[in-house]
Amino acid sequence: MYNASEYRYDKMPYKRCGNSGVMLPFLSLGLWHNFGEESLYSNAREMVLGAFDRGITYFDIANNYGPPPGSAEECFGRIVQKDLAAYRDELFIATKAGYRHWPGPYGEWGAKKNLIASCDNSLKRLGLDYVDLFYHHRPDRNTPIEETIEALEQIVRSGKALYVGISNYDSVLTENILAAMEARGIHCLVHQVNYNMFERRPEGNLFSVLEKHGTGAAAYMCLAQGILTDRYFDGVKEGSRAAGRSVFLNRDQVTAEKVQTARLLNEIAMERGQTLAQMALAWCYRCTQVSTLIIGASRLSQIDDNLKAMDCLEFSEEELKRIDDILIPYTREAY
Numbered sequence: 001m002y003n004a005s006e007y008r009y010d011k012m013p014y015k016r017c018g019n020s021g022v023m024l025p026f027l028s029l030g031l032w033h034n035f036g037e038e039s040l041y042s043n044a045r046e047m048v049l050g051a052f053d054r055g056i057t058y059f060d061i062a063n064n065y066g067p068p069p070g071s072a073e074e075c076f077g078r079i080v081q082k083d084l085a086a087y088r089d090e091l092f093i094a095t096k097a098g099y100r101h102w103p104g105p106y107g108e109w110g111a112k113k114n115l116i117a118s119c120d121n122s123l124k125r126l127g128l129d130y131v132d133l134f135y136h137h138r139p140d141r142n143t144p145i146e147e148t149i150e151a152l153e154q155i156v157r158s159g160k161a162l163y164v165g166i167s168n169y170d171s172v173l174t175e176n177i178l179a180a181m182e183a184r185g186i187h188c189l190v191h192q193v194n195y196n197m198f199e200r201r202p203e204g205n206l207f208s209v210l211e212k213h214g215t216g217a218a219a220y221m222c223l224a225q226g227i228l229t230d231r232y233f234d235g236v237k238e239g240s241r242a243a244g245r246s247v248f249l250n251r252d253q254v255t256a257e258k259v260q261t262a263r264l265l266n267e268i269a270m271e272r273g274q275t276l277a278q279m280a281l282a283w284c285y286r287c288t289q290v291s292t293l294i295i296g297a298s299r300l301s302q303i304d305d306n307l308k309a310m311d312c313l314e315f316s317e318e319e320l321k322r323i324d325d326i327l328i329p330y331t332r333e334a335y
Contacts (some may be wrong), residue, residue, distance in 0.1 A: 012055025019214025036066035095247035098137030110140030134161035167192035171205035201335030278309035
C-alpha cells in the first residue's frame with residue numbers, strides 16, 4: 001500500500017496562479033508520453049507517486065494523450081484509484097479537449113458538442129467525479145467563441161471542473177476570449193503556453209494580456225523538446241527524440257545554430273552550478289506570469305534532475321543580460 005511521504009511539501013515552492021486562490025508547484029508533471037501503453041504502467045506509477053512524494057501536485061493530461069488517445073487518462077485514473085484516492089483533495093488534475101480524439105466532425109475543435117462529450121468521457125476514463133481544471137486545448141476560428149465559452153461555462157456550473165483554462169491561443173484571441181468569459185462571470189484560471197528560451201513570443205503581448213485579466217500561465221516545452229539540454233551537443237544520436245517519430249521534433253529542427261546557442265548558454269549554466277536544463281527551467285520560472293512549468297519525463301530520475309533547478313532560481317542582472325545577448329536571434333515577437 002502506498003503512503004505518501006510526510007515531507008512532500010517541505011521543499012517545493014508554490015506560486016499563486018493569476019488572480020485566484022490556486023497555488024501551483026514549481027514543476028508539474030505532464031502525462032503525454034510514457035503513460036499510454038500497458039507495458040509502461042509500472043514506470044508511469046513510479047513517476048506519478050514519486051512526483052507526488054516530492055511535492056508535485058499538478059498532473060496534466062488531455063483526452064488525446066497516449067497512444068492510443070485516452071489511454072493516458074486511463075493509466076492515471078488507475079493510479080489515482082489504487083494509490084492516491086486518499087490524497088485526492090491534495091491533487092490538482094487537469095485535462096483538455098480540442099485536438100482530434102474520435103473520428104467524424106465532432107471529435108475535435110471547440111464546438112459544445114465536442115467539449116461536453118469529451119469532458120464526460122475523460123471523467124469516466126479517470127474514474128473521477130470532477131477534474132480540477134478543464135482546458136480548451138487549441139483555438140477554433142470556425143466555431144463562434146460564444147459557443148466555446150458556453151461549453152466551458154456549463155462544465156464549471158455543472159461541477160465537472162472547478163476551473164477552466166485555455167491553451168495555445170495567441171494574444172489577440174486570448175484577449176477576446178478572456179473578455180467574453182468575464183462578461184459571463186467566468187474566470188479563466190490559466191493559459192497553457194509554449195515558452196522557452198527559443199520560443200519567446202509570449203513575452204511580446206500575451207503575458208501582458210494574462211496579467212491584465214488575472215490569468216496565470218503554465219509553461220510547457222520549457223526545454224525545447226530537449227534542445228535546451230546537452231543531449232544534442234554531439235549530434236542527433238539514435239534513440240533520441242529527434243531521431244524518432246516525434247510530432248514536434250525532427251532532425252531538421254536540431255539546427256547547428258540552436259546547438260551552438262545551447263552551448264553558449266551551457267557555459268552560463270555551469271558557472272551557476274547547474275545543468276543547461278536546470279537553468280532553462282529556472283529562466284522560464286523567473287517570469288512573474290508563469291505559475292508552473294509542465295515537464296515530461298520517461299523516468300523518475302529525470303524529474304529529480306529537473307527539480308534541482310529549485311536550488312538556484314534567482315538570476316543576477318548580469319546573467320540575464322548575457323542570456324539576452326545570446327538569444328538575440330530569438331528576440332520577442334508579437335504573439
